[in-house]
Amino acid sequence: MTQAADQLQRFSFDGTNIRGELTQLHDSYQEVLNRHQYPPVIARAVGELMAATALMSANLKFAGRLTLQVRLSGSVSLLQAETSHQGELRAIARYDDQLSNDELDFADGQLVITVEPEQGQRYQGITAIAGGNIAQALSDYFEQSEQLGSRFWLVCDGTRAAGFMLQKMPASADEDPDAWDRLTHLASTLKDEELLQLDNETLLHRLYHEEAVRLYPASALSFLCTCSQERIGTALHQLGYDELQSVLNEQGSIAINCEFCQQLYRFEQHDVDQLFPERQQH
Numbered sequence: 001m002t003q004a005a006d007q008l009q010r011f012s013f014d015g016t017n018i019r020g021e022l023t024q025l026h027d028s029y030q031e032v033l034n035r036h037q038y039p040p041v042i043a044r045a046v047g048e049l050m051a052a053t054a055l056m057s058a059n060l061k062f063a064g065r066l067t068l069q070v071r072l073s074g075s076v077s078l079l080q081a082e083t084s085h086q087g088e089l090r091a092i093a094r095y096d097d098q099l100s101n102d103e104l105d106f107a108d109g110q111l112v113i114t115v116e117p118e119q120g121q122r123y124q125g126i127t128a129i130a131g132g133n134i135a136q137a138l139s140d141y142f143e144q145s146e147q148l149g150s151r152f153w154l155v156c157d158g159t160r161a162a163g164f165m166l167q168k169m170p171a172s173a174d175e176d177p178d179a180w181d182r183l184t185h186l187a188s189t190l191k192d193e194e195l196l197q198l199d200n201e202t203l204l205h206r207l208y209h210e211e212a213v214r215l216y217p218a219s220a221l222s223f224l225c226t227c228s229q230e231r232i233g234t235a236l237h238q239l240g241y242d243e244l245q246s247v248l249n250e251q252g253s254i255a256i257n258c259e260f261c262q263q264l265y266r267f268e269q270h271d272v273d274q275l276f277p278e279r280q281q282h
């Protein structure tokens, strides 16, 4: 079976106010897994969150970044996935080593959505994970903050991740009033393996062969980390000169791995001095 490259593809239904998105991730997801030894339960949740982030990026109407965080109170404290408006994804999980390999417990968790335009105001929305899963929390978020009916389906088998979204745009009077119930009901018959394995055209035909579905050109998704010597330097700067100098005295240099991509950054004495130009005046 041939699998499409990582992508996000929009579709709509003629004569309705309903649109959707489909995403499949393999390479970008594997790039994340290659850099971490996540237990299977974490790896699957990270994949689902990456698929969710890709679907959400369809709503980015400007250059910038979108971050989804799942904050939990148990042995898994954080799941985070990010995308740029160009579909460049990265993700991370923070958890303690005593994690049991059961299902993740999302009870009392929060879903935090952060949108950072390159120009303009940063925006953050927080939704309780009331329904016990990320897909339901995303639907709740759109209901509460955007007054848009939305349904999400997310799946990950540890190798691939995929997502499916339907969204109801503000209606005009003459549109098909039953379409939302009909289309979401049909979507709920979709099996996980169909979402993971079928190409978009086949999947949409299988669900909606009696509907007029319009499929738009797909956009590519990929793994890309945004770390740099400069960004790590900015983070180090916040620790203060004395703290950094004591590490230099002990270890000769400061070695930092990017938490997302494991890239190693090294700061020698002169690199640290450059972070504090005001100290070089005298």
Ligand SMILES: [Zn+2]
Residues within 6 Å of the ligand: 225, 226, 227, 258, 259, 260, 261, 262, 263
């Ligand atoms: Zn990185």
